[in-house]
Amino acid sequence: MRSYFPVLGALGLVLMLFGLVMSFPLATSFFLDDGATQAYDLAIVVTVSCGLLTWLLTRHHRRDLRVHDGFLLVAATWIVVPVFGALPLMLFLPDLSFTDAYFEAASGLTTTGATVLTGLDALPISINLWRTFMHWIGGMGVIVLMVAVLPLLGIGGRQVFKAETPGPMKESSLTPRIAETAKGLWTVYVLLTIACGFSLWWAGLEPWEAVIHAFSVMGLGGFSTKDASLGYFNNVRVEVVTMVFALLAGFNYATHYLALVRRSVRAYADDPEIPWFLVVLFTSIGFLTLYLMQFNAHEDALTTLRYVSFHAISLATSLGLATYDYTLWPMFAQVWILFLGSFAACSGSTGGGIKMMRAIILYKQAYREVLRSLHPTAVLPIRLGRQTVSQSVMLAVLAFSFMYMVCLVALTLLLSASGLDLLTAFSAVVACVNNTGPGLGEVGPAGNYQGLSDFQTWVLSFGMILGRLEIFTLLVVLTPAFWRR
Numbered sequence: 001m002r003s004y005f006p007v008l009g010a011l012g013l014v015l016m017l018f019g020l021v022m023s024f025p026l027a028t029s030f031f032l033d034d035g036a037t038q039a040y041d042l043a044i045v046v047t048v049s050c051g052l053l054t055w056l057l058t059r060h061h062r063r064d065l066r067v068h069d070g071f072l073l074v075a076a077t078w079i080v081v082p083v084f085g086a087l088p089l090m091l092f093l094p095d096l097s098f099t100d101a102y103f104e105a106a107s108g109l110t111t112t113g114a115t116v117l118t119g120l121d122a123l124p125i126s127i128n129l130w131r132t133f134m135h136w137i138g139g140m141g142v143i144v145l146m147v148a149v150l151p152l153l154g155i156g157g158r159q160v161f162k163a164e165t166p167g168p169m170k171e172s173s174l175t176p177r178i179a180e181t182a183k184g185l186w187t188v189y190v191l192l193t194i195a196c197g198f199s200l201w202w203a204g205l206e207p208w209e210a211v212i213h214a215f216s217v218m219g220l221g222g223f224s225t226k227d228a229s230l231g232y233f234n235n236v237r238v239e240v241v242t243m244v245f246a247l248l249a250g251f252n253y254a255t256h257y258l259a260l261v262r263r264s265v266r267a268y269a270d271d272p273e274i275p276w277f278l279v280v281l282f283t284s285i286g287f288l289t290l291y292l293m294q295f296n297a298h299e300d301a302l303t304t305l306r307y308v309s310f311h312a313i314s315l316a317t318s319l320g321l322a323t324y325d326y327t328l329w330p331m332f333a334q335v336w337i338l339f340l341g342s343f344a345a346c347s348g349s350t351g352g353g354i355k356m357m358r359a360i361i362l363y364k365q366a367y368r369e370v371l372r373s374l375h376p377t378a379v380l381p382i383r384l385g386r387q388t389v390s391q392s393v394m395l396a397v398l399a400f401s402f403m404y405m406v407c408l409v410a411l412t413l414l415l416s417a418s419g420l421d422l423l424t425a426f427s428a429v430v431a432c433v434n435n436t437g438p439g440l441g442e443v444g445p446a447g448n449y450q451g452l453s454d455f456q457t458w459v460l461s462f463g464m465i466l467g468r469l470e471i472f473t474l475l476v477v478l479t480p481a482f483w484r485r
Contacts, residue, residue, distance in 0.1 A: 005061035008054055014077050015051025021137065022030075025088070025130040034124035039091035047084040070480070075477040078465050082106040092127055093117075099454045106461045108134030110468035111350055113222020113320035113437030114460070116450045120227050125144050128225045132212045135221030138468070139350035140253075147165050162321060188256040192219045194247040203364060213321075215249075217245050220350040222320025222437035226235050229445065231323035238308065243313045250277065250317035252348035265365055272385035273346040273356045276369035280344055280356075285312045297329055316340035318352040320437025322445035334440055337412050339392045340429060341436040352435030352467055356405055361389055361397045403471050408433060411463050418455055432460045433467035 026040035086106030090096055096104075100116040107114045108131050120128065142361040197214035201207055205218070209225060216223050226232035231243060240372055251274060258267035268274055279449045288300070289308045298304040307324045312323050315337045343359040345351025371380055408429055415425035420442075427439030428449070438445040449457065465476050476482055 003061060004069075004072065005058040007069050007076065009061065010069075010073050011076050011080065012051045012054030012056075012058065014081065015054065016048050017051075018081055018137075019051060020035045020046065020134075021128070022088065024133060025126040028129055029124065029126035030324050032125055034126050036088070036126045038169055039088045039127070040061070040130075042091055043084070046087060050084070060477035062406055065468075071476050071482070074469060078109070078474075082109055082461075084400060085109055088127070088130055092124070097454075099457050100450075102462050103457045104131070105134065106439075106464050108132070108221065108223060109138035109466040110435050111135050111219045111221040111318070111361060112432055112435040112464045114432060114443070114464070114470075115223065115437075115448050116452075116457070118448065118450060119226055121224075121232075125212075128223070129212050129215075129222045132215040132219070132465050135219030136215040136222060137194065137219075139188060139219030139221070139249075145264075175364065175372070184257045184261070185253050188253055189218065191260075192245065192248060192256070195239070198232055198413035199241045199245070200238060203241045204231065204235050205238060213242070214245075215244055216321065217319065218249050218350070220246065220249050220317055220319045220345070220352075221434075222314075222318075223474065224321060229322040233341065234323075235420070238302075239306070239310050242321065246313050246317045246319045247281075249319075249435075250345045250348045250349050250351050253350075254348050258385050270385065271346075272387075276360055277344060277356050281312060281316055281340070284316070284336065284458050286307050288312060288336060290332060292329060295330055297333075312340060315436055315438075316344035316346055317349075318434055318436045320431075322438060324445040326442065327440055327444040327446065338430060338436070338440065341434045342430065343470030352433075353455060354401060357384065358397045358400065361394065362386065363400060364389075365394060365398070395418060400471060403475070407466060407471060408465070411459055414459050415456055418453060420452070420456060420460075428456075428460055429463055432463040435464060435467050459461060 020028075021039055022044045026037065026044065026154065027032075029036045029040060044104070078435050082102050082105040084102035085108060086098070089104055090098065092099045093101075096117075103114075103116055106112075113135070117123075122169075128284050193214050196218055197210050200210035200213055200217075204212065212225055213230070222229075224230060224232075230238065251268075252271060255267050255271045255274070259265055278310070285308055289305045291303055292308060298307060309324070310323050313319070320342050326337065342353045344356060345353055347355040347357040361382065361384070368380045368382060369380065382394065411429040411433070412422075412426045415429065416422055420428070424439065424441035426443060426445055428443045431437055431439035431443065442451055443449055449460065452460070
C-alpha cells in the first residue's frame with residue numbers, strides 16, 4: 001500500500017513555515033498598534049501547532065518525494081494553506097463567514113485579487129498587508145519557497161518544483177540543483193519587489209501604501225487598501241510605475257535571473273515569448289484607444305490612452321488593479337481586455353491564464369495545419385526561438401488547452417445553474433481561473449464577489465486553485481487512477 005506519510009510530513013513543514021510568515025504582519029500590527037495583534041497571535045499558534053503536530057506524527061516516514069507525491073503535496077498545500085491564511089481575517093472580522101474568509105485567502109495566495117470585503121479603507125494596515133503579502137508568497141509559490149529555504153530536510157525538491165511551476169516546458173533547470181534554482185528566482189523576485197516599493201513611494205504613495213501595493217503588483221495579485229483600488233489615488237506617476245513593474249512581473253522570471261547572472265539584457269532578446277507578449281499588448285492598447293475614441297468614452301485621446309493602457313496591462317498580466325470602471329466601456333472593449341488575461345502573460349511569470357508560450361505553440365500548430373493542407377508531404381517543424389517543439393510538448397499543450405476550455409464551460413454552467421446571470425457567471429469564471437480578479441457584470445471593478453452565494457463562492461475558490469496549479473496538477477489528484485495502488 002502506498003504511504004502518504006512523507007507528503008503529510010512535508011505539508012506539516014509548509015504549515016510551520018507559513019505560520020512563521022505571519023510574524024511579519026504581527027510585527028507590523030504591534031509596531032503600529034492597529035488593534036489586530038491578537039488575531040495574529042492566535043492564528044500563528046494554531047497554524048504552527050497544526051504543522052508541528054503533523055510533522056511529529058509523520059517524521060519517522062521520511063523519504064524523497066516521487067512524482068506521485070509531488071502532485072499530492074502541491075494540491076494539498078494549495079487547498080489547505082488558505083484555511084490557515086483565512087484565520088487572521090476571521091479572528092479580526094468575526095462577522096466574516098468561513099466560506100468568504102477561505103475565498104479571500106485563496107484569492108490572495110493564488111494571486112487572483114477577487115475580494116468579498118468592503119470598507120478596505122478602514123481596515124488596519126496589518127490586515128491589508130497580510131492580504132497582499134499572501135499575493136507575494138503565492139506569486140512565486142509556497143512550495144518553491146519551501147524548496148528554496150529548507151533544502152536539507154530530506155525532501156526531494158525537483159518533482160515538487162516541476163508540479164508547482166507554471167509553463168509547458170518544465171524539464172529545463174537554470175542551475176544543476178533545484179534549490180539553487182528556487183533561490184535564484186526568489187532573489188530576483190525580492191530585488192524587483194524592493195525596487196517596486198521604492199518606486200511607488202517616489203511616485204507619491206505613503207510608505208506603507210507603497211509596500212502593500214508592491215506586494216500586490218509583483219505577485220500580480222490585485223488586492224488594494226482602497227475600495228476604489230488604485231483609482232483612489234488618481235496619480236499618473238503611480239499608474240506608470242505600476243504598469244512598468246506589472247510588465248516586468250509578466251515576463252518569465254528565469255529570463256530575469258539569466259539577465260542578472262550574465263549582467264546582460266541579451267537574455268530578454270533571446271526569450272521568444274517577450275516579443276509576442278509586447279506586440280499583442282501594445283497592439284491591443286493602440287486599437288482599443290482608437291476604438292473608444294469613436295464612442296467618446298473619455299474627454300480626450302490622452303485620457304483614453306491613460307485608462308486603456310493601465311487596464312490592458314493590468315488585466316493582460318492578471319494584475320487586476322483598476323483605476324476606472326471599465327464596464328462603462330462598450331462591451332467589445334470589456335471582453336477584449338478580459339480575454340487578454342487568458343493568454344498574454346509569459347510562462348514562468350506570476351501571471352495566470354494559459355501563458356503566451358502555449359498560445360504561440362497553438363497558433364503555430366494551426367498555421368502548420370493550414371500549410372499541410374496545401375503541401376501534405378512537407379516537413380514543417382514548429383520552433384520557439386532556436387528550440388524545436390517536441391511532439392510530447394505539442395500534445396501536452398493541446399491537452400491543456402482542451403481541458404482549459406472544458407473547465408471554463410463547466411464552471412460557467414455550474415454558476416449559471418445556481419442562478420447567476422450568464423455575463424457575471426462567465427466573466428467570474430474567466431477572471432478566477434485566469435487569476436485576474438475583477439470580471440464583468442456584478443463582479444466588475446466597481447463591485448466585488450460579496451453578493452455571491454456560498455455555493456458560487458466555493459465554485460470560484462476551486463476555479464482559482466485550479467487555474468493557479470494550471471489544471472492538471474489538481475485534476476490528476478482527483479482522478480481514481482491516482483489513488484490506485
